[in-house]
Amino acid sequence: MKKRALTILILLVSLVSNVQSKNNDGWYIGTKIGWSNFNLLNYKKMQDIKHDESTNAPIFGLFLGYEFNPYFGLEIENDTTGFFPHLMFQKSKEHIQANNVQISTKLSYPVTDDFRFYTRLGGMMFWENLASKEDLKKTFTKHSCLFPSLSVGAEYIFNDEFITRFDYTWKSSVENIMNLSKPTLGDAVVSFAWKFGKSKINDMFTSYTPETSNQQYVALNENINFPFNSTELRPISYDKLRKINNEINNIKSKKIYITLSGHTDRIGNKEYNQKLSEDRAYSIKNYFTSHGISENQINIQGMGNQYPLTDQVCKDIESRALLISCLAPDRRVEIEVSADQ
Template sequence: MKKTTLALAVAIASITSVANAALPENTWYVGGKLGWSKFYDTNSNRVAGTTDVSANNVGGGAFVGYQATPYLAAELGYDWLGTVKYEGQQDGKLTAHGASVTGKASYPLSFIDDNLDIYARAGAFIRTTQWKVDGNKSSDTSVSPVYALGFDYRLDQDFSARLEYQWVNNLGNDGPTRPDNGLLSLGITYSLGSPAVAKPSELVLRENRFVLNEDVLFTYAKADLKPEGKAALNELVATLIKLNPSESAIVVIGHTDRIGSNSYNQKLSEERAKSVMNYLVSQGVPADLITARGVGKSQPVTGDQCNALKGADLIKCLAPDRRVEIEVKAISVQEVEVTQQHKDNTK
């Protein structure tokens, strides 16, 4: 590949400490949801002479999840499914709620929006159903299957919105049918991030910095790698392997130009850095030694040379600002352990 197309430059310099960025993997999150709950197959032998059944309610819940990979997560949740009210010769009420343990598989819908995912959940619902008929109460606890299909939309770095339809099958075994429940809800999730691991900056021996033009890697304003971008990264992987990445820390840093808001550019730079990081990992770079972060438009290299330009000319002039930098910091693992032990002994 031509150097002008690859836009790859290497510089060796002394370094200072660099903050770690949270990975898309190993991330905890919490959330809540609220919506419309409807019960199905509500006939029951417990209530005699039923003339009317009210099976529509407000339902909702809360959940905590662990994002193991960009595509797979596990969730533990609590759902309040509401009540079914019976009127007739007797008055009765069925209440259902419980805890769920589910696996969640997601797939990005980047052809619609870079921030949109579709997902499915499936698992077990440990439910409690409570009956109250003419003042007499009874309850039952058992396990039912639960399924869900929904969409996640990333609002910013920490928050996402969720639209979901959940189905709980067989909430009880009473009478001629077993009640089921469908819950259509809107939810919000908050990312708790992943724990940062401090690296002793004084142990960094050298830094190799690779700078790749983002126009080679991505379509303008997008975060999905182009085929020529993957080809450029394939060349870079061979270089990284020669630098012995098993004893190095690799940091992928995304930069944008100044067009657009601070929040938009920060988000885009983070997503592009993560796309590069994930591809390098898929090609054999150790996942535990590479991190990604974005700095938005805060570190331009074009200065004021593009100030008089507009439109397509401005976009072309600002191309050097749209870049991904890959820092390879050679670190001796043994030195890290010895120095850290020395620090602990002198506290």
């Protein structure tokens, strides 16, 4: 069990360390507003409410997050539920306000560079429980005050900076989960966020004033990743290639040269991987030539599995399925665009 947990941790570290994104890594901060349903919450001030009575309330929150790559991120948020009586349609008008803090991991599934689906897995505790020594002692017991949570949602990114998203979150006590009871809380939320402090390393042009008029400089470096044992381009790869092609067309130089270096993971023999790495590079070349770039401007080289990005991270993984996932950053074509100035 410990070995499997360590393997999964190594896999997550590999994804965080090696999968690169042009637009999606960095910090973001946002606000959320929505509606929460307290149907089965055994809250101190609500003990007299019957389980079949509806106890809905508005929810408002602030959150801070960091995305390591387009697929994985972390978030921390503070939510306040109940700015007016929960029992809006009942005689009781008692004001109840609950504050909680939640930490979660965010796993995203990009459809395009700007639109993606995601899930968040984490845990929530009310501030009053965090301040109680007795409640903290029960954190890892059946009667824990920790509420594991699961969210599903979709988000759209405007101009690489502004995020709007909608999600639904299920929260339930550990005891209810163990008893297979239905979720305690359900939050339907609309969120708005702003990205700041993002890394621009991968999409930054590196240029300088040459000493002579024909000196060459590197104008662009990018990676395109491939599925296991495949030369097929993913839909998200086409989005990225379109942007690269536009950037190439915007380079103010009559002499542009493109070097495509194909790579594979370590699974398979040397001869097969050499051929696979070349074929991956040719699939990128075919895209560029179909968009007006001359074959004479493109140089192909197959690297096989000689230059892995995950050599140390994935070396102890025995499960084939986990190994294939861990080695994903190695299955790539490196695109280097040079120009004479």
